[in-house]
Amino acid sequence: MSTSPIGIDPIPAAANAVQMAELGPEESPYFNRELSWLQFNQRVLAEACNPAYPLLERLRFLSISGSNLDEFMMIRVAGLVGQVQRGFDTPSIDGRSPGQQLAAIREKLAELSAVQQTIWRELRASLSKAEIHIADEERVSAEAHRWLGNYFRNEILPIITPQALDPAHPFPFVQNEGLGLLFTLTRNATGEQLIEMVLIPSALPRFVRVPGEVTGASGGSGGALYISIARLIQRYAGELFPGFTIQGDGLFRVLRDSDIEIAEEAEDLVRTFRSAIQRRRRGQVIQLEIDEDFDAAAEALLLDQLGINEAALIKTDGIIGVDGLAEIVREDRPDLKFDAYSPRFPERIREHDGDAFSAIREKDLIVHHPYESFEVVVDFLRQAAADPDVVAIKQMLYRAGSQSAVVNALIEAAEAGKSVTAVVELKARFDEEQNLHWAGKLERAGVQVIYGFTDWKTHAKVAMVVRREAEGFRTYCHLGTGNYHPVTARVYTDLSFFTADPKMGRDVAKMFNFVTGYVEPHALERLHIAPIDLREEIYARIDTEIANVRNGKPAAIWMKCNQLTDEGVIDRLYAASNAGVQVELVVRGICCLRPGIAGLSENIRVKSVIGRFLEHSRIYAFANGHPMPSAEAAVFIASADMMGRNLDRRVETLIPIINRTVHDQVLQQVLLANMLDSEQSWWLHPDGSYSRVAVEDGKAFNCHRYFMTNPSLSGRGGALEAGAVPKLSLRRGAVA
Structure with missing residues (x-):
């Protein structure tokens, strides 16, 4: 790691980062929360295409994008569906009704799902070249076929239970995140046709690995061979249905409303939660994923029996349940993963x-x-x-x-x-x-x-x-x-x-x-607590910066958080921008603030850092009448993001950092490094889109690598000289 200072543009010279725009008469000064979250997951998904990452790490990001999207559907989309069904029309921060938000989400959801499948096909081909094979419908070697057949008969067949779907057999309950198969069958003896369902128990793995070094799906020897549990059942379904001809089959997956609402008058919180957890497993269906070539009659049956009304229907010719790919990421191939990292002990x-x-x-x-x-x-x-x-x-x-x-x-x-x-x-x-x-x-x-x-x-x-x-x-x-x-x-x-x-x-x-x-x-002498005075302290600090700039003093606000959605805080930051305060925001996920709007936010820029580690710390820093960064800046760390729920409906802490060494570490090491990062960062633009930060003159800076290779200021101990920590600097002018 070089010890030379690394600089960053001040905001007035940042036109290349965030182009100025004007707000149209019908445009909202805020971004929609849900669509901003989908933009975040799109950035996560983009890391699955990052050629700088090892192959299994790219697969990990694809899996994370799937689990993120599942939770979004089960909580956020489920909430909007509930509002529509109850006739609520309270608009979001950008003025959209719940129905309008759902329509926009579904359009974006279809796009994201298609991109996930495209990336999966590309990664699967690359994995095969690296001797990690996913068989599914492909033929496998005789050796692998024998092992898989025995595994099915000994480990799967005793566990799964086929159920005929007819008037004598009511449609079974499919649990949240449940996987199932529908088979269209003809009885050989009578020609009778029927539909059978096989629910895949959650205790079974999503992928089965043929043990040892095996002959892969491509015919080459060596490497690992995986097959999804659903495709394994389909492959040997003839043993499950002797005396029948299988006319067709299809895989499906169900996501349900998983939010838990607790009434304020709940008398016994523990008993209430135990009951609510049980109800969550039976929540309303929010999303149904099915194979693209799903049998039409079986599909109609599913839609009818699951009560698909406001739910999203996703048809795919790829993998169902992208989150399950995490099991393949565990393959013992250190050559296809990030170099192992052992954290330091201070x-x-x-x-x-x-x-x-x-x-x-x-x-x-x-x-x-x-x-x-x-x-x-x-x-x-x-x-x-x-x-x-x-x-x-x-x-x-x-x-x-x-x-x-x-x-x-x-x-x-x-x-x-x-x-x-x-x-x-x-x-x-x-x-x-x-x-x-x-x-x-x-x-x-x-x-x-x-x-x-x-x-x-x-x-x-x-x-x-x-x-x-x-x-x-x-x-x-x-x-x-x-x-x-x-x-x-x-x-x-x-x-x-x-x-x-x-x-x-x-x-x-x-x-x-x-x-x-x-x-x-x-x-209170030091601490600020939500929902008591945390919001008021943030407001007061922003107002102080506004007063300072009007009095001719240096003024700046630096914030690092996971989400920025609170209208009050955003409006305060807009006021600061209009007063001339320079505002730098590092917001990993949702950001409802629109940067770079003339007359609204021209002095604000927003970036998101997505990389090997998930940025989670919250840091709020204010110039306090001195050029940033300085020892006189007011610096806080917090458990709270700038969201209404954190400021008004949660018990949170805002902690002032007073000790000089710790202050320097938080402001001039942790926060500044995030601002300087160029390898893992994305600029937010006035239209809500993001683009990767351009690396100029080959001077890329990766904040995660910096922290992995340098001791922290407060934890380094007397044995390490100050020079052992490369100094970061904010230089006025062009990027150094």
Whole structure:
């Protein structure tokens, strides 16, 4: 990594990045949220075509685009369908009715689905050249045929259950994300025709791999051979239906409404959620995927029996269930994946012989995941559990994963006799069952489990440890931008902030009392909390920048978040732009703000970073009367995106960064590197389209590579000189 500074254009010289446009009389000053999300998934899908990525990593991005799209259909589209059915006509931020949004979504959905299939065909051909074969309808070697036949008879046939569809056999329930096959049959003895359904159990793998080195579908020897479970059943269906002639068959997949609505008057939150999870599995059908050559009579039967009204019907001649390709990504081919990366353990903690409390007591520390190990967070809690001087631990859990070292550390602490409180959020979408499981396990160990508010999600990521020391009780805090989830911590970029600042400790204690006892905090000294004052603080900071520019002082706003949809925040940023404040936004996903509109947002530009790691940290920085970036800037990290739900209907944190080293790391290392990235970045244009950032003079910069190869400022320790971290700079003028 070069140590030379890397520069970036100031906004006035950025016409090449975001062309100015004028807002037409009928145009909305906002982008539609749902269509903006589809644009995000299109950027994810584009990474599946990125020639710079290894082959299986490109397949991973294709799979991710599929799982993203499934969740979008099950939650966002399901919500719009519900609004249409109930006759609601509340317009979106851009003025579209629910029906108009659905029409636009379906048009874009058909386009995205077609692109997915095209990319799959290209990747499949490349995989075959790399000796990873997906057989499906193709012939296979005699050796593979024998193995597959035995596997079908021994592992599949005893599990699947054919069901005739006639008046004596009611149409079976097809669960959410369920795969099924319909067979059109003729009984050989009588000529009777009938339709049979075979539902594919979710416990079965989506793809079956023939073990060992096999003769591939292309006839060459060696490599791996996969076949989808559906095609395997079709291939040997004659053994399932002896005495019948199979006239036709077809695969289908169902997506259902998967949102959970909880009434505010729910008396027993745990019982209500257990019931709601069961209802979700039986939600209304939102999307039906079928083979393009699906039998017409069987298709009509499906449409009728599944009650397809507002649902999207997707016909494809490719793969059904793109998300299932993740199973092939697991193939043990390191030559077709990113080079393995082992996160660093912060040197500063090593210098204290692994004593997290000693390192934090010395000064604030921030850990940058996944470049620095999540084990720091786990060790913080494990050490607290084992330390006889620790008297209390309080923890907020939004997502913890299926193998949670954090939960186990809390259990160990409770069993050691410490006072342990866990706020478990039951409304963490698709993790409700896992969180119910952890809540029960924690309670059985003696942890005081609190479920928070009925109508607000507790989305903040906070832990506090109270320790008895010579000077009295001291509170150590961990506040993060990401979840206490060991798996996502290896992929998501997040910040873990550790501090023993007494003011922060008092604020965090008040926050826990707010969630556990509804005691609204007063006289907060450091922390800002949604839905109490987080929105107001963001507004006040933007207003200060507007005042500064009018008083002739430097003014700038830099924000990094996952989504920007809140109309109030967007309008405040528009006001800042019109006042002359330079606004730089790094928004990974949904962005409803329109940049580059004359008289509205000409001083705003927006980029999205999509790469090896998923950008997840939220950082909000304000010039505060000094040229950006500077030590005087007001810098915050947060659990909250700039969305109405985060600001008004969730418990969130906005954390000021005061320590000089941590401040420099967050502003001049993490945030600036994201702004400088050119290899993984996309500009948002005034019409809502995105284009890749152009790399000029071959001076490409990849922020993920930078973080993988350089220590963080606050975690580097005294053994590493400051020069070991290449300095990034924002230079006025053209790109350096």
